Amino acid sequence: MTGPVVVRRATAEDVPAIVAMLADDELGARRESPGDLGPYLRAFEAIDAADHELLAVAERDGAVVGTLQLTVLRGLSRGGASRAQIEAVRVASSTRGQGLGERLVRWAVEEARARGCAIVQFTSDKSRVDAHRFYRRLGFAQSHEGFKLELS
Amino acid sequence: MTGPVVVRRATAEDVPAIVAMLADDELGARRESPGDLGPYLRAFEAIDAADHELLAVAERDGAVVGTLQLTVLRGLSRGGASRAQIEAVRVASSTRGQGLGERLVRWAVEEARARGCAIVQFTSDKSRVDAHRFYRRLGFAQSHEGFKLELS
Numbered sequence: 120m121t122g123p124v125v126v127r128r129a130t131a132e133d134v135p136a137i138v139a140m141l142a143d144d145e146l147g148a149r150r151e152s153p154g155d156l157g158p159y160l161r162a163f164e165a166i167d168a169a170d171h172e173l174l175a176v177a178e179r180d181g182a183v184v185g186t187l188q189l190t191v192l193r194g195l196s197r198g199g200a201s202r203a204q205i206e207a208v209r210v211a212s213s214t215r216g217q218g219l220g221e222r223l224v225r226w227a228v229e230e231a232r233a234r235g236c237a238i239v240q241f242t243s244d245k246s247r248v249d250a251h252r253f254y255r256r257l258g259f260a261q262s263h264e265g266f267k268l269e270l271s
Numbered sequence: 272m273t274g275p276v277v278v279r280r281a282t283a284e285d286v287p288a289i290v291a292m293l294a295d296d297e298l299g300a301r302r303e304s305p306g307d308l309g310p311y312l313r314a315f316e317a318i319d320a321a322d323h324e325l326l327a328v329a330e331r332d333g334a335v336v337g338t339l340q341l342t343v344l345r346g347l348s349r350g351g352a353s354r355a356q357i358e359a360v361r362v363a364s365s366t367r368g369q370g371l372g373e374r375l376v377r378w379a380v381e382e383a384r385a386r387g388c389a390i391v392q393f394t395s396d397k398s399r400v401d402a403h404r405f406y407r408r409l410g411f412a413q414s415h416e417g418f419k420l421e422l423s
Binding site: 134137138141147150151152158159161162163165166169171172174188190192193194195196197198199200202204206207228231232236237238239240241242243244245251254255257258259260261262263264265266267268269270 | 286289290293299302303304310311313314315317318321323324326340342344345346347348349350351352354356358359380383384388389390391392393394395396397403406407409410411412413414415416417418419420421422
């Protein structure tokens with residue numbers, strides 16, 4: 120049996136668990152260096168200090184089992200509307216397939232609504248086909264192409 | 272003959288011209304209300320006051336002929352990297368096909384680089400096929416699916 124899931128704002132103590140989840144991923148394994156937490160902790164401090172950014176974790180039975188980040192972007196378009204951008208959605212590999220991703224994304228949508236955002240948006244690598252089905256089921260329109268340029 | 276293009280930070284005086292460009296667009300025409308500038312001016316003030324947000328215009332011969340917005344998002348992923356999100360790229364219909372969009376996006380990439388961002392990213396409606404070719408030519412990878420949920 121497992122206990123209830125709580126989604127909450129992340130603390131500095133959650134950073135090692137979050138970085139472990141970011142690294143434990145087909146794409147993330149090439150991009151993360153969990154051996155040195157310094158850069159991650161510095162980034163956490165900046166996120167934590169910013170009103171428009173919110174790093175969240177899902178916790179169950181005292182363990183961090185999921186994470187996502189929400190950023191509120193202001194804008195002129197759509198009548199000066201704000202939009203919420205979701206980044207870095209991850210669920211611990213040991214707890215996948217249990218609805219935690221859905222729980223996290225639904226939480227982010229409600230948080231975006233509470234903050235007065237008109238849109239919630241995110242991009243997902245074209246290779247994550249299973250995740251796309253899941254996002255469409257949550258009501259998201261797969262309406263855009265996502266472009267990225269890595270700066271060296 | 273036309274004069275040189277200057278890309279610069281927008282001021283409150285530019286807001287009417289920016290809103291006119293947002294509305295003069297197949298998708299934007301349904302979403303904007305340029306008759307009441309109040310909400311746009313309030314959004315401009317919030318953007319202008321935020322260090323992480325930058326609204327830019329392209330100006331030529333004293334006229335505003337293009338706009339885009341850049342937002343810097345902090346994050347834990349990719350070793351605590353920041354990313355720059357581009358939104359609301361528009362070029363005045365009278366000056367399309369003259370490379371202004373490329374000028375704006377290149378400017379945004381350099382601004383993102385100057386701000387230490389590891390990635391520049393944006394989404395574009397799947398119907399804007401011509402624009403996608405243009406973004407790929409600028410070096411962007413069309414690697415992601417973009418999901419949006421409108422909140423009522």
